[in-house]
Amino acid sequence: MIVGIIGAMKEEVEILVSEMEIERIEKKAKMEFNYGTFQDKKVVIVTSGIGKVNAAVCTQILIDDFNVNCVINVGIAGGLKKDIFPGDVVVATDLVQHDMDTTFFGDKLGQIPRLDTFDFRCDERLVEKAYNACKNSVYNKYEKGRIVSGDQFISSGEKLKALDIEFNAYACEMEGASIAQVAYLNNIPFVVIRSISDNAINGTHMDYEKFSPIAIQNSTKILRDMLKNM
Numbered sequence: 001m002i003v004g005i006i007g008a009m010k011e012e013v014e015i016l017v018s019e020m021e022i023e024r025i026e027k028k029a030k031m032e033f034n035y036g037t038f039q040d041k042k043v044v045i046v047t048s049g050i051g052k053v054n055a056a057v058c059t060q061i062l063i064d065d066f067n068v069n070c071v072i073n074v075g076i077a078g079g080l081k082k083d084i085f086p087g088d089v090v091v092a093t094d095l096v097q098h099d100m101d102t103t104f105f106g107d108k109l110g111q112i113p114r115l116d117t118f119d120f121r122c123d124e125r126l127v128e129k130a131y132n133a134c135k136n137s138v139y140n141k142y143e144k145g146r147i148v149s150g151d152q153f154i155s156s157g158e159k160l161k162a163l164d165i166e167f168n169a170y171a172c173e174m175e176g177a178s179i180a181q182v183a184y185l186n187n188i189p190f191v192v193i194r195s196i197s198d199n200a201i202n203g204t205h206m207d208y209e210k211f212s213p214i215a216i217q218n219s220t221k222i223l224r225d226m227l228k229n230m
Helices: 010-019 052-066 124-137 157-167 176-185 208-228
Strands: 002-007 021-028 031-038 041-047 070-079 089-097 142-149 171-173 190-199
Touching: 002 010, 002 052, 002 208, 010 031, 010 041, 010 070, 010 208, 021 052, 031 052, 041 052, 052 070, 052 176, 070 124, 070 176, 070 208, 089 124, 089 176, 124 142, 124 190, 124 208, 142 157, 142 176, 171 190, 176 190, 190 208
Parallel strands: 002 041, 002 070, 070 190, 089 142, 142 171
Antiparallel strands: 021 031, 031 041, 070 171, 089 190
């Protein structure tokens, strides 16, 4: 088994890379793919860059060039429920691209035209492994639920409330649903895990300098536990 692990930003995966046994580094599309062993499992860990296109390109390379058997995406997100706070973790059950809008043609907001699904559902086994890993690794609250993605950094509480009402989502970020779409099209199991950095709906936020180590710690502990049990 080969596990592909994607973080949008270097900070989100740098500890994982430092702990793995790197066999080789391959560069493609201005990304560095670190191939080797982590927790006795073959892994490819990569920083995709921010946004849906970067994340989609990265995922397809993992599938085509490294023949990964599954994809795990870790990173940060904004909370969309009143009771979700910085430091909490959301394990995605499914993902939707909130900025896909062909409602003019009668499609539901978020529906990708002519695709046979509205949302992209994470692999149930990977979701359970991630959620169980949270029980052992995360000191804050952890939830399972929908995550929405779009090429927008949203800081408006009103806009975030609208996303919650429209999609009943737990978190909002900029890559996960595009990774999910590529995995779906290739029939590759995947899961998306997000540490919450802020929540404009309940007015909470954490300085990035303070939050970043917490998010990295969460991701590293969760992945250690997940891979150990895969």
